[in-house]
């Protein structure tokens with residue numbers, strides 16, 4: 001049976017899975033997630049209208065980009081390198097960057113799309129949902145369909161007063177990544193790893209493809225645009241295995257310091273909220289959002305929804321750290337302190353979480 005990816009070009013997490021499937025040389029067909037596909041395939045199989053969804057070679061339906069990729073990875077039969085770096089520090093960094101791509105870069109990705117390219121995005125949603133309709137009807141359909149998505153930017157923290165902070169943080173990130181990709185083909189060096197697939201979701205589906213953000217990237221950060229094009233369209237060139245010295249490229253450090261500074265304080269606070277909620281609701285599945293909390297970006301204070309799901313991604317980083325031998329753990333802790341990520345060393349872990357549809361529940 002052929003592997004089928006249900007998703008769309010406009011979708012963040014479909015971009016992550018599509019790039020991985022190409023890089024891992026897994027043959028697949030992509031089926032556009034039209035209204036019929038949502039109704040006939042996705043909702044019955046998954047219980048929620050979400051993409052990407054993948055039907056694997058055994059007919060098994062998988063949902064969630066991380067689950068999809070991690071289910072397919074051990075079954076690969078090609079001769080390429082493995083997705084996760086084999087050495088401890090690089091694997092730590094790769095998992096941190098996957099979480100950053102999935103859970104934090106959603107802020108600029110949603111901001112640029114819905115602040116600058118709203119009508120374009122509505123038309124894209126309509127074209128996805130009803131590919132055979134006229135452009136006019138597609139726009140009308142998209143306008144209805146995209147309402148919850150169009151609110152995502154402000155819910156995630158890109159409120160009007162935070163726009164300068166969101167744009168400054170993203171433009172600086174672009175400059176840092178551009179300097180990195182001037183020297184290295186992928187985030188950790190010669191080969192793409194899960195770090196690259198984490199970042200390609202926002203950086204391809206939104207920030208490269210959307211008109212305003214795409215122009216910004218091509219003009220200001222041509223090396224980032226080149227990395228996006230190679231990783232998404234022709235990732236075969238990013239399969240030269242990493243050496244085994246476990247070094248992190250110097251040029252990646254500014255990006256990691258940014259991750260530590262911007263995302264980790266918010267994640268610690270999410271953890272406090274989730275712990276309190278779980279203590280009050282033993283055994284229950286968490287809601288997708290637990291109200292909102294304050295966060296800081298570029299010295300400005302904003303407000304964003306508390307997403308328990310983010311902690312499932314952080315749990316993966318913590319599992320890796322906790323599984324290291326004493327020597328590697330010491331090296332990892334020193335590295336985390338050096339980049340200002342000490343919050344990961346003694347993170348206030350909630351009880352163990354299992355991924356459940358679009359949220360989490362006690363494992």
Ligand SMILES: N[C@@H](CCC(=O)N[C@@H](CS)C(=O)NCC(=O)O)C(=O)O
Nearest residue numbers: 011012013049050051052064065066
């Ligand atoms: N963590 C999930 C997130 C999937 C996701 O947010 N997909 C978006 C499109 S890129 C969606 O369909 N969202 C529907 C919703 O949030 O209700 C993954 O990694 O696949």
